[in-house]
Amino acid sequence: MVRMKVKKGLTLLYVMESVPAEWSITSDVSSGIKHTVASIEARRKMVPSHARGDGPLEIAHLLFEIENMTSAAVTRRILWQVDSNGKNIPLDEKRVVTEMFVTLRDIRAIVPLTKTLELLNSAVLTGAPVMTPLRLLVVDSGGQMTEIKQGALCHAADPTILKVLLP
Structure with missing residues (x-):
């Protein structure tokens, strides 16, 4: 304790x-x-x-x-x-x-970055799961960017739609 x-x-x-x-x-x-x-x-x-x-x-x-x-x-x-x-x-x-x-940081945006141009779940259509690495950046009012490496969570109401694999 x-x-x-x-x-x-x-x-x-x-x-x-x-x-x-x-x-x-x-x-x-x-x-x-x-x-x-x-x-x-x-x-x-x-x-x-x-x-x-x-x-x-x-x-x-x-x-x-x-x-x-x-x-x-x-x-x-x-x-x-x-x-x-x-x-x-x-x-x-x-x-x-x-x-x-x-x-004190005035956060202006949270930016997701991927290596693909679109985030489309085609597994529903093809039956093949699609894995896309995602990086999150925080941008503050001064223009400073910081990568969110820990504590970022992602979820969906239907777990068959989105599955998150943590490193």
């Missing part, structure tokens, strides 16, 4: 497993007068055959929302506390403080 404590103005919106087949994550957010506390519990569903040693693991992606940005760039402090369910962890490893540097 990991608890994060932040001052008002930084809100945890979403928690997503890095590898959904390997991890199950639940979260709970409670807001107080001065602080917001989020508890994130990660449970391993299975140990993969390619499991690494005792090194760090990427477990989840967190999406935050910043409120009341008074300037183009701000720093927000997050206090993390690990509850190890009775395992003996040194005190200096149980509590960690991080600072998040946040810049």
Whole structure:
């Protein structure tokens, strides 16, 4: 269990497993007068055959929302506390403080790029599945482009129409 404590103005919106087949994550957010506390519990569903040693693991992606940005760039402090369910962890490893540097970007467009000229699902007509790699770029008001490499999701109401393969 990991608890994060932040001052008002930084809100945890979403928690997503890095590898959904390997991890199950639940979260709970409670807001107080001065602080917001989020508890994130990660449970391993299975140990993969390619499991690494005792090194760090990427477990989840967190999406935050910043409120009341008074300037183009701000720093927000997050206090993390690990509850190890009775395992003996040194005190200096149980509590960690991080600072998040946040810049305000005025996003003007999200641009999909493909190697083909059209995105037409001809599998319905031919019976042969069509695979088209898709890259997403974000363009801000200053003209800066950034590729979205993680956290991009695509879905359709009918899963037979669109199937997403993650790298």
